[in-house]
Amino acid sequence: MIILSVESSCDETAVAVTENGRKVLSDLVFSQADMHAVYGGVVPEIASRSHVEVISRLAEEAVREAGIEKKDIDAVAVSYAPGLIGALLVGVSFAKAAALALGVPLIPVHHIRGHIAANYIAFPELEPPFLSLAISGGNTLLVDVRDYTDMRVLGATRDDAAGECFDKAARVLGLPYPGGKPLDELSQTGDDKKYKLPRAAVAGHPYDMSFSGLKTAVVNLAHNAEQKGEELDKASLAASFCAAVSDTLLPRTMGALRELGYDQLAIAGGVAANSRIRRDFERAAQEAGAKLYMPPLKLCGDNAAMIGCQAYYEYLAGNVAGSDLNASATMDLC
Numbered sequence: 001m002i003i004l005s006v007e008s009s010c011d012e013t014a015v016a017v018t019e020n021g022r023k024v025l026s027d028l029v030f031s032q033a034d035m036h037a038v039y040g041g042v043v044p045e046i047a048s049r050s051h052v053e054v055i056s057r058l059a060e061e062a063v064r065e066a067g068i069e070k071k072d073i074d075a076v077a078v079s080y081a082p083g084l085i086g087a088l089l090v091g092v093s094f095a096k097a098a099a100l101a102l103g104v105p106l107i108p109v110h111h112i113r114g115h116i117a118a119n120y121i122a123f124p125e126l127e128p129p130f131l132s133l134a135i136s137g138g139n140t141l142l143v144d145v146r147d148y149t150d151m152r153v154l155g156a157t158r159d160d161a162a163g164e165c166f167d168k169a170a171r172v173l174g175l176p177y178p179g180g181k182p183l184d185e186l187s188q189t190g191d192d193k194k195y196k197l198p199r200a201a202v203a204g205h206p207y208d209m210s211f212s213g214l215k216t217a218v219v220n221l222a223h224n225a226e227q228k229g230e231e232l233d234k235a236s237l238a239a240s241f242c243a244a245v246s247d248t249l250l251p252r253t254m255g256a257l258r259e260l261g262y263d264q265l266a267i268a269g270g271v272a273a274n275s276r277i278r279r280d281f282e283r284a285a286q287e288a289g290a291k292l293y294m295p296p297l298k299l300c301g302d303n304a305a306m307i308g309c310q311a312y313y314e315y316l317a318g319n320v321a322g323s324d325l326n327a328s329a330t331m332d333l334c
Contacts, residue, residue: 001074001315002066004059004098005308008051008091009083009111010137011035011042015058016304017066017073021117021312022124025066027305030054037177041167048086055094062304070102077107077311079114079304080321081328082138088327096323107311108321111302112139112333113151115268117310118299126293131262133253135277136269137163140249141333142207142256145266148313151334154256155207162245163271165215169241172222173234183238184274190239192276195221197244207252214244242276249277254284266293273300 002025007014016027032050036042063070078095080088099106116132128150132143140157160168163180170179175186197217200210218241225232257265265285271277272294285292299306314320 001312002068002072003075003077003107003308003311004063004073005077005109005304005311006055006059006091006095007079007111007114007302007304007307008055008087009079010087010302011047012302013051013054013058014302014304015055015062016308017062017068018305018308018312021309022120024121024305025068026062027303028058028062028065029303030058033178040171040177042084044084044086047084048090051087051090055090059094059098073102073104075099075105075107075311075315076102077109077307077314079111079307080108080325081110081331083111083327083329085327085329088329092325092327096325100323105315105320106322106325107315107319108325109307109310109314110331110333112136112141112269113310114306116143116145116266117313118268118295118303118306119266119293120309121305122295122299123293126264126266129260129262130264130266130293131253131257131260132266132268133249134268135162135249135271137161137167139269140209140211142253143333144256144260148310149317149319153333155205155209155252157209157211158202159210159212160215162211162249163269165211165245166271166274168215169218169238172219173238180270180273184242184276186235187238187242187276190233190235190237192236192239192243194233194236195240197240199244199247207256209248209252211245211248214241214248239276242274245271245274246277246280250280250284253281254288257288257290263290264293265290268295268300270301273297
């Protein structure tokens with residue numbers, strides 16, 4: 001089954017062609033990072049307008065690069081929630097028009113389900129059940145993946161997502177946007193124990209997380225140093241921050257893995273590209289005797305191949321949509 005898939009939930013326009021949920025025939029991404037860098041973050045209206053400008057051309061290129069013709073497409077898939085509503089609407093509108101023009105089914109895909117499915121592309125041997133930690137700019141979730149479309153959220157952040165905290169921390173340290181990679185690179189030369197940063201817990205909810213206090217602590221440290229004219233060890237603050245995020249994620253994830261009795265753990269989302277988090281989870285999984293799956297860096301960020309992969313299993317489960325499909329800025333995973 002060949003699926004043309006579209007992803008436009010934030011500031012990257014992506015179109016891909018996939019086959020049978022595991023094989024990627026083409027995967028194109030147009031990044032808007034340079035457009036938003038001057039503002040230090042994503043400007044929704046600029047993002048939406050850019051999606052409109054490039055999505056049709058990108059789809060044509062994706063089909064051509066896949067080496068197929070339009071008549072070979074069996075379905076069109078789209079990431080319809082969650083995300084920036086204007087950006088999502090561009091992708092949903094295009095996907096609905098494409099499905100109608102081609103006379104094929106339209107498959108809606110939850111963005112986080114797509115991130116989890118990126119592991120199927122990188123690791124064809126991976127099959128449910130397994131535990132997934134989904135960590136991105138807008139979401140931080142612990143998910144029991146019982147089957148390809150049967151999932152249960154075990155824990156989530158109560159406030160800020162881990163990725164949002166990375167962006168804020170990078171900004172206060174004066175790093176360029178997007179800040180995840182520069183902050184990771186800066187942290188390599190720092191002392192991760194120099195600054196004492198909080199590791200919050202939610203009483204009575206062992207798998208839930210909170211990152212707003214960590215974000216505030218980093219901002220306050222930086223501002224206090226500036227106000228007092230003290231030199232801030234930016235590398236050590238970056239390293240301490242990465243350690244605090246990892247220390248928040250790791251025990252909850254490994255605890256859930258033990259409770260479920262699974263021996264497979266899949267990490268997903270943009271924050272999964274952080275080297276400290278990858279290193280800590282590799283060590284913990286090895287100690288626990290669990291198989292760890294982490295997609296390569298190019299599949300950690302937003303892409304359409306992951307949407308097409310998950311769409312295949314959504315289609316098999318009968319999850320298709322009509323022309324009344326709408327986008328949603330917020331939506332629970334299951």
